[in-house]
Amino acid sequence: MSVKFPLYLKNFNLILGPTDYAGVAEEVTFPKIAYKTEEVLNAGMAMPIKMPTVLEAMDVTFKLSEQTFEGFVLAGAPTAGLVDAVVYGHMQNALGATSELIYAMRGTILKIDPGSAKNGDLKAGVQTLEMNLMSLVVTRDSIPIFAVDAQNGVIKHGPLDHFESARKNLKLG
Template sequence: MALPKKLKNMNLFNDANSYMGVAKTVTLPKLARKMEAWRGAGMDGPVKADMGHSDDGIQLEWTLGGYDLVAIRQYGVTSASAAQLRWAGAVQRDDTGEVSSVEVVVRGRHEEIDFGDSEPGEETEHKITTTCSYYKLTVDGNTEVEIDLLNFVFMVNGEDRLAEQRKAIGL
């Protein structure tokens, strides 16, 4: 019998600034593809064609306690990859005690900063939505997924999924 790896602890960094004791929640980006159904002559049903990454984009949502001037000062930057966030997680199996490191690095800009409710004597937190042009998932030192939308890079477990397309268009 085996038990699943569960998140035991985490930290979030914004341009190398640690949010230890400040980060409350992090919603890691959803990986999604844009698929279009195609049903041609002689087909008994549709087959979805992969048209690239989803139109919803890559987003990371994070909630901090208190006020954070680092993120506020990054708001409205003009570069699509100006802010770098790194989430580090420790996942552990309770049957073996084995700990794995999981890391997600994104670059992008903050689309929304929600300051939430302000009430004296109550919890103060704000939620930030960062839209990303770059994403990398690393588990125990192995790069599992790397997406660089601006540079036409899409790698999964070392396989360059866009190599033939870049070759076809002369890149």
């Protein structure tokens, strides 16, 4: 039996929007994948069950290690405020084994927090960007593990495509 070591994200970078700003993000709060539910209680059931319906809105937060011009520019980005963001890095375990991890996202910047300033304190200048996602693709070692595209009705977990037949029936591809 082999021992399983936990993986953690290490040495990740961030590419933001049309400016192609490649920055160091001190911290990224990745979007939560959660479903809205409805309670169902049919005749003969001993208790209600929660049935997932649609995904909840997904938000991501980037904390940049400096106040960047690009962060402010992205709030008024072209194409109706849509911004692309890519976080790429490697998951590494305690033995040093790594696997590539990529989060490719598209959405709108909802909030820019320029942080605070403290004379001589470099850490005080952290800029925070909050973004609401319209699409997200997560890959691990080039294998897609999760994909969602709100506008085109796509939700995929690995090879499972939840709305493939609906898109075919609507001739959406």
